[in-house]
Amino acid sequence: MSTTTDTTSPADNEFGRLTEEAFARSQRRLGVPHPQHNPPHNYEVTWDGARHFAFGYGDDNPLYCDPAYAAATRWGRLVAPPTFLYTMGEDAAPRPDAETKALLKGDPFAGLGSYQAVMEFEWWRPLRLGDRCRVLQAQVGVAPRPSKFGGRTAHVTHDYLYTNGQGEMHAVRRGTWINAERHTSKKRATEKAEPVPYTPEQLAEIDAAYAAETRRGAEPRFWEDVTVGEELQPRVKGPLTTTDVVVWHLGWGMQLTPPGAFRIAHRIRSKAPGLYPPNALNVPDTVQRLHWEPQRAQELGLPNSYDYGGMRETWLCHLLTDWMGDDGWLWKLRCEHRKFNYMGDTTWVRGQVTDKRQEDGRNEVHLEVWCENQRGETTTPGTAVVLLPSRRSPRVELPEPPAPTLEGMLQHELRRFSVTG
Numbered sequence: 001m002s003t004t005t006d007t008t009s010p011a012d013n014e015f016g017r018l019t020e021e022a023f024a025r026s027q028r029r030l031g032v033p034h035p036q037h038n039p040p041h042n043y044e045v046t047w048d049g050a051r052h053f054a055f056g057y058g059d060d061n062p063l064y065c066d067p068a069y070a071a072a073t074r075w076g077r078l079v080a081p082p083t084f085l086y087t088m089g090e091d092a093a094p095r096p097d098a099e100t101k102a103l104l105k106g107d108p109f110a111g112l113g114s115y116q117a118v119m120e121f122e123w124w125r126p127l128r129l130g131d132r133c134r135v136l137q138a139q140v141g142v143a144p145r146p147s148k149f150g151g152r153t154a155h156v157t158h159d160y161l162y163t164n165g166q167g168e169m170h171a172v173r174r175g176t177w178i179n180a181e182r183h184t185s186k187k188r189a190t191e192k193a194e195p196v197p198y199t200p201e202q203l204a205e206i207d208a209a210y211a212a213e214t215r216r217g218a219e220p221r222f223w224e225d226v227t228v229g230e231e232l233q234p235r236v237k238g239p240l241t242t243t244d245v246v247v248w249h250l251g252w253g254m255q256l257t258p259p260g261a262f263r264i265a266h267r268i269r270s271k272a273p274g275l276y277p278p279n280a281l282n283v284p285d286t287v288q289r290l291h292w293e294p295q296r297a298q299e300l301g302l303p304n305s306y307d308y309g310g311m312r313e314t315w316l317c318h319l320l321t322d323w324m325g326d327d328g329w330l331w332k333l334r335c336e337h338r339k340f341n342y343m344g345d346t347t348w349v350r351g352q353v354t355d356k357r358q359e360d361g362r363n364e365v366h367l368e369v370w371c372e373n374q375r376g377e378t379t380t381p382g383t384a385v386v387l388l389p390s391r392r393s394p395r396v397e398l399p400e401p402p403a404p405t406l407e408g409m410l411q412h413e414l415r416r417f418s419v420t421g
Contacts, residue, residue, distance in 0.1 A: 018112065018152055018181055025108035026142040026156060031414050033093035034104060034137045034158075041087040041253025044165075045131045050080045053087060053251035057314045058237065061215060063326055067129060073218070073326045074395065078129040082321065082330050083314045085162050085171055087253055088127065089135025092163070092406055109154055109179040113300060116309040117155065118176040120334040124169050124401045131165035136406040140174075141417040147180060154179040157417065161409045169401035169409060195304070195344045198239060202374070206346060209236040216325030223356065223363035223388040230353040232323045232367070237315050238346030238374075240307060242292045248311055255310075257286040294343070306340040312347070312371050312380045319349045319369060324386045329396050335369070335382030346374040351384070361397060363390045 042049045047067055054064045062069035063079060070078040080088075096104065127133060141157035160173040214233060238244075253259060257275055258268045269276045269284055276284035280295060290296040290305060297305045313335055320330050341347055348371070355366040364385055371380040387396045402412045 018109070018154060018179070022108040023142065023144065023154065026139070026154070028103060029108075029139045030142070031138055031140065031410065032100060032103060033096075033410075034139065035093045035096060036089065036091040036135065036137065038255075038258045040089050040133070040135075041255075041259070042084075043088075043090065043132060045078075045080045045084070045088070045127050045129050045133075047078060047129065049087065049251075050078060050084060050129075053084050054081050056248040056251035057311065057318060059318050059322075061321065062217075070129075075126060075128060075326075080127040080131075081314070082121070082123055082171075082317045082333075083310065084127060085133070085135075085160075085173060086255065086310055087251070088133040089160070089162060090132065092134040092136040092161075109156070112154075112179040112181055115178045115180070116175060116337055117178045118334070118336050119309060119313050120174040120332075121171060121313075122332050122399075122401075123171045123330060124399055125164050125171075127164055127170060133165070133170065134163045134167075134406070136161045136410065138410055138413075140410075140413050141176075145178075147178065152181075159410065159413050161406050161413075163406060169404060169406075172401075172409065172413070174413070195342075206236055206238070209234065209348075213322070215322045216328075218326055220327045220389050220394065221323070221325045222394075223358075223365065223390045226353055226356055226365055226388065228353050228355060232319055232351035232353075232369075234351075235315060235319045235322070235349040236346065237311075237349060240341065240343055240345050240347070242305075242343065245292050245307065248308070252308075252310065254286075254288065256288050292343075302340065304340075304342040304344075306342050309337045309380075312337065312341065315347065315349045315371065316351075316369050316380070316382055316384070319351055320367070320384055320386060323351070324388060327389050327394070327396060329387040329398060330384065331364075331387050331399055332385040333369075333382060334384075335380050337380050339373075339377055339379040341371070341373065341379050347379065348372045348374075354383075361393075362399065363388050363393070363396070 051065045054061060059081065063073060064081050067078045137158060137160050139156065140159050143155050145153050145155050147153045155176050155178055157174065157176045162170040164170040213235060260268065275287055277287060279285045290300060291308060292305050294305050313333070316333060316335060317330060324330065350372060351367050351369040353365055354368050357364050365388055367384045367386065369382045369384050370378050372378050389396050401409060403409045
């Protein structure tokens with residue numbers, strides 16, 4: 001693949017500023033495979049890996065946690081939860097030449113605050129016990145957008161394309177991040193999140209919701225029985241604690257900062273000191289600590305520590321997979337992270353059927369889904385498409401990807417974004 005040499009980096013007076021040159025540098029990266037700098041948290045789907053991940057978001061579905069149970073389902077063996085792909089993926093990018101290395105060096109928007117805004121998924125095949133997985137990452141879009149929160153922003157979209165152990169397309173994860181000047185964000189940030197202790201009555205309501213949760217499981221949910229307007233039984237997540245984030249990391253991995261502690265972290269820090277800004281004791285610590293250290297979040301203009309977008313995406317999957325049962329297939333999920341979910345917040349995960357249709361042999365159910373906090377604010381609205389069995393065709397046929405290979409899918413995604421982005 002031909003690329004343009006780019007050895008520039010932001011000048012001191014441009015660091016942390018949104019410039020036209022930054023947009024131009026980002027534009028030149030479109031469609032260029034980006035090598036993975038970190039190894040996957042899981043090289044293959046294991047019983048322990050799937051179970052730890054599921055437990056990390058409060059799901060004990062035996063389809064993910066009990067190989068004997070899963071063996072008796074249509075899948076034949078244990079399958080991983082839908083967003084388990086976050087933990088997987090051996091690098092499928094070709095070895096970059098000197099020009100590509102120069103093009104991909106650094107971040108055109110270095111010094112800006114970066115916030116996950118949108119995440120979209122399409123799943124075509126499951127990851128099952130023993131599967132390995134490959135991932136191809138590439139930027140597919142960049143665009144300027146106005147924002148009340150951060151003035152002018154840059155919306156950058158990356159694709160993560162996954163294959164399963166047989167080399168078949170497993171899924172695409174399509175994420176958009178908003179890059180905003182930190183000084184502008186801090187000056188304009190008006191959101192407050194004063195923690196308020198929960199009353200015994202509020203905690204009792206949350207506990208009652210946990211106790212009432214049911215799972216469809218082995219009983220098929222047939223397409224004919226679904227009605228438009230039907231509400232899904234909600235899931236509750238919270239009140240969010242630092243412990244919840246720690247347990248989530250056990251299954252999810254670290255994702256942003258390379259894995260490892262002490263001497264291993266020292267080696268990483270010596271190469272990438274920007275990943276470890278000093279804390280109040282002047283000790284270098286991971287940039288990710290804003291998710292559990294309120295002081296770091298406040299330094300960046302936020303009132304408190306908050307969760308990860310990936311957590312809420314996974315909570316929405318939990319809502320949907322419990323509702324659809326073992327024989328259903330979660331095909332598509334799109335969600336937007338519009339508000340922060342702060343420590344101490346309780347999230348009610350809700351959904352409603354908006355449409356049902358039969359197309360190309362698929363029994364589709366379209367849903368509106370969302371995460372709502374205890375203040376009644378929608379933090380993450382989304383949409384989903386689930387494929388269900390019918391009484392006439394009790395076995396769901398898995399959807400076909402737009403292209404059968406990683407390279408074909410990348411070209412498809414570039415064309416798609418040029419039309420919709």
